[in-house]
Amino acid sequence: MKNGDQIPLLGLGTWQSAPGEVGEVIKNAIEVGYRHIDCAAIYGNEAEIGESLSEVLSAGKVARKDLWITSKLWNNAHRKNDVRPALEKTLSDLKLDYLDLYLIHWPVVFESGVGFPSKAEEYLPLSEVPISETWVEMEKLLTEGLVRHIGVSNFSVKKLKEMSEYAQVMPEVNQIELHPLLQQKEMHTYCKDTGIHLTAYSPLGSRGRSESMKKASEPNMLTNETIQKIAQERGCSTAQVILSWSVCRGTSVIPKSSNLGRMKENLAAADIELSENEMQSIGTLDEHYRYIDGKFWEIKNGPYTAASVWDE
Ligand code: A2P
Numbered sequence: 500m501k502n503g504d505q506i507p508l509l510g511l512g513t514w515q516s517a518p519g520e521v522g523e524v525i526k527n528a529i530e531v532g533y534r535h536i537d538c539a540a541i542y543g544n545e546a547e548i549g550e551s552l553s554e555v556l557s558a559g560k561v562a563r564k565d566l567w568i569t570s571k572l573w574n575n576a577h578r579k580n581d582v583r584p585a586l587e588k589t590l591s592d593l594k595l596d597y598l599d600l601y602l603i604h605w606p607v608v609f610e611s612g613v614g615f616p617s618k619a620e621e622y623l624p625l626s627e628v629p630i631s632e633t634w635v636e637m638e639k640l641l642t643e644g645l646v647r648h649i650g651v652s653n654f655s656v657k658k659l660k661e662m663s664e665y666a667q668v669m670p671e672v673n674q675i676e677l678h679p680l681l682q683q684k685e686m687h688t689y690c691k692d693t694g695i696h697l698t699a700y701s702p703l704g705s706r707g708r709s710e711s712m713k714k715a716s717e718p719n720m721l722t723n724e725t726i727q728k729i730a731q732e733r734g735c736s737t738a739q740v741i742l743s744w745s746v747c748r749g750t751s752v753i754p755k756s757s758n759l760g761r762m763k764e765n766l767a768a769a770d771i772e773l774s775e776n777e778m779q780s781i782g783t784l785d786e787h788y789r790y791i792d793g794k795f796w797e798i799k800n801g802p803y804t805a806a807s808v809w810d811e
Contacts, residue, residue, distance in 0.1 A: 500648055500671055504599070506696065507567055508746045509769035510535030511762070512755030514542050514700075515707050524757050525551035529561055531763050537674075537698070537753040538593065539571035539604060540585060541614070545592035553594040568595060569674075569698075571604035571652060572637075575613050577628050582636035586645060601646040602674055603633055605653045607796050607803055616798065624802035630658065631665045638668050648672065652700075653793075655810035656689045663693075674698040677750060678741060679720060679781050680788040687748065697750040703738055705790050707755065712795065718788060725784055729777050735768075742768035744781050 500506060511533045516524055521544045525536065529551075536552075538545055552568070555561055570593065576585035586601060608623040609616050616622050637649045650672030651659070663669060673690060677683055677699035690697050704720050720726060721737045730737045738754070738761070745752035746769050754765045773781070793805035 500696070501694065504647060506600070506672075506698075506751050507533075507535035508751045509533075509742065509766055510537050510567070510569075510698075510751060510753040512537050512700065512753040513544060513548060514539065514755055515705075516542070516544055516755060516757055518544050518547055520757055522547045522551045524762075526555060527759050528762055529555050529566075531759070532766055533762070534561070534565055535567040535569070535751065535753070537569045537700075538589075539573070540576075540589050540592075541571070541573045541604065545570065545589055549592050549594035563595075567599045568593065569600040569602065570598050571602045571674075572633070573614075574605050574607050575609040575611055577603070577608045577623075577630075577633040578611065579632050579636050581611055582633060583640065586640055590645070597644060598646045600648045600650060600672060601637065601640060602650045602652045602670075602672065603630070603637065603654075605796075606630060606651070606655075606658055606808060616801075619798050619801040622796075622798065622801045622803060630662065634662065634666055638666070641668060650674065650695075653808065655808075656686055657810040659689070659693075659695065669693070670695060672696045672698055674700055674753075676701045676789055676791050677745065677752075678702045678704065679723070679726065679744060679784040680704075680718060680786045681790075682782070682785040684785070687750075691749070699745045699750050699752040701790050702742060702745055702752045702754050705755075708790075712791075714792075717790065718786075723784065725780055729773070729780070733771070735771060736764055739764060739768040739771055740773070740777075740781075743771035743773055744778065746771075747773050747778060 511528045570589045608628045613621045640646045648671045650670040652674040726737045730740045756762045793808040796803040
């Protein structure tokens with residue numbers, strides 16, 4: 500980060516980490532060495548994560564300064580008076596007095612109080628609640644020290660460029676879907692050139708998400724031939740090849756797992772250094788394929804389409 504803070508490149512995703520299970524997952528994660536936990540208000544599990552964080556911190560198993568905790572502002576709290584209360588709720592649930600990173604979760608706005616809209620009127624267009632209105636409030640949270648860094652998620656290069664016209668502080672992070680089938684090379688170059696750090700979500704293709712969010716047939720990166728070949732040659736797993744590809748590109752990566760064996764396996768990927776040849780052969784796999792395609796924001800007569808969200 501610009502102030503010298505370090506974001507651990509291999510973090511733990513908590514989307515789809517089930518209530519009743521996630522508390523144990525967090526304690527195990529910290530025990531085996533995770534220091535970066537990615538959360539969000541809408542995942543519905545921050546209170547349980549907070550119980551575990553409080554337990555490990557008060558037991559002295561880890562110091563707060565050695566943890567990197569990210570959370571995200573949900574789409575129903577973009578209006579200027581809603582941002583701070585949303586952050587305060589997250590801090591209270593996580594039992595923390597500051598976050599390392601707070602992100603605007605999506606460039607999509609809902610009416611206050613709406614979790615997931617079921618009709619077009621529950622959406623608000625960006626022309627009515629612009630990102631600039633929300634961003635001013637994010638900057639205030641930074642000034643007050645309630646969050647150490649601010650950023651965005653699911654933002655296009657176009658939207659980042661628009662922000663540079665009004666932001667006093669540019670987003671330090673953009674968290675987006677990134678993996679060998681969605682390499683986002685233009686974004687990667689733009690962020691490198693402008694000092695924005697990228698975090699890769701759904702790095703393994705998010706196979707655990709609900710069936711309603713999946714397409715009839717989806718590519719499975721874990722059985723991709725090129726990735727399998729590299730894994731066999733190295734004696735590691737295909738998931739590790741994919742995760743180390745992210746780390747070798749200089750992005751952080753937040754695989755979700757609730758399984759202790761796979762959590763350890765994923766963390767160990769941070770120590771694998773792929774060769775230039777291996778990076779190049781993974782580089783050829785790009786299909787611009789989105790598992791999280793944004794079509795779930797489309798509703799008849801609504802203000803958003805997947806194309807307007809991604810600007811493509
Ligand atoms: P589980 O929690 O049972 O380990 P993503 O991070 O792309 O959203 O992917 C998360 C999904 O991938 C979850 O279903 C998770 O299941 C599974 N997963 C996580 N790590 C691995 C791994 N090393 N190998 C295979 N599947 C994994």
